[in-house]
Amino acid sequence: MELTGSADxxxxxxxxxxxxxxxxxTYNAIEAIIALSAGTIASSVALIGFGLDSVIEVSSAAAVAWQFSGPDPERRERVALRVIAGSFFALAVYVTVEALRTVFGGDEPERSTVGIALVAVSVVVMPILSWAQRRAGRELGSASAVADSRQTLLCTYLSAGVLAGLVLNAALGWWWADPLVALGLALVAVREGREAWRGDGCCAPLLLDADPADGCGCAAGCTGPCCVGGP
Structure with a gap:
């Protein structure tokens, strides 16, 4: 009976x-279209990077969807993690190149009211999605689901940083804040990519019948990302 409850x-x-x-x-597909359009019009590398992060978030989420569409998601986990990690690295390379080109090329970004409104909405929406997926992923013991939630959380940090850069540019004319924010995003993306690439931090087997006070129910001593004590 206990095993049946765990399976359910x-x-x-x-x-x-x-x-x-x-x-x-769905959310990130809409977000990507708006951000890439507004970023291109304003020549904002931070806003374009934000849009590309949304595209990468879609690919990351699609990898997790593919993993859980099969009868044995655990067997597909490593591939899903590689896709997520590769997405982080690709974002870091592109944003770094474009940010440096903006700084040394002197192509100052313009103000973007649409971009500010879009990013402000994401600051509210992204943490909710990230928290919900991370909680479910930890309880299930899925490193890919947790990694994807981190990708979503990165979008939150990016949203806050991009919002600050866009507001500073619009209010004070500090155009250099835009590429500076983008470079900060690149550093975070590299770190998260490394975490996803290593991605074997979840405990197995998962103890779904464990005391809720123990968090995700991982074995004693586990400090992986699926555990409460993990990073």
Whole structure:
């Protein structure tokens, strides 16, 4: 009976992750279109990087959706993690190149009211999606789901940084804040990419019948990202 309860709980968590992934893909697809359009018009590397991060978030979420669409998600986890990690690295390279080109090329970004409004909305929405997926991923013991939630959380940090850069440029004319924010994003993306590439920090087997006070129910001594004590 206990085993049946654990199996039922895992099925519920897998369905929840699929729904959260679908919501993430939908939101980020819309966000990417608006951000890339507004960033191109304003020549804002930070806003374009924000849009590309949304594209990468879609690919990351799609990798997790692919993983959980099969009968044995655990067997697909490593591939999903590689896709997520590669997305982080690609974002870091592009943003770094474009930020340096902006600084040394003197191509000052223009003000973008649409960009400011879009990023402000993301500062509110992204933390909610990230928290929900990270909680479900930790309980299920899925490193890829947790990694994807970190990608979503990175979008939150990026949103806050880009928002600050856009506001400083619009209010004070500090155009250099835009590429500076972009370079900060690149550093964070590299760190998160390394974490996803290593990506074997979840405990297995997961103890779904563990005391809720123990967090995700990982074995004693676990400090991986799926555990409460993990990074």
């Amino acid at each position: 709980r895992r099925a519920v968590l897998r369905r929840r992750i699929r729904l959260l992934v679908a919501a993430t893909i």
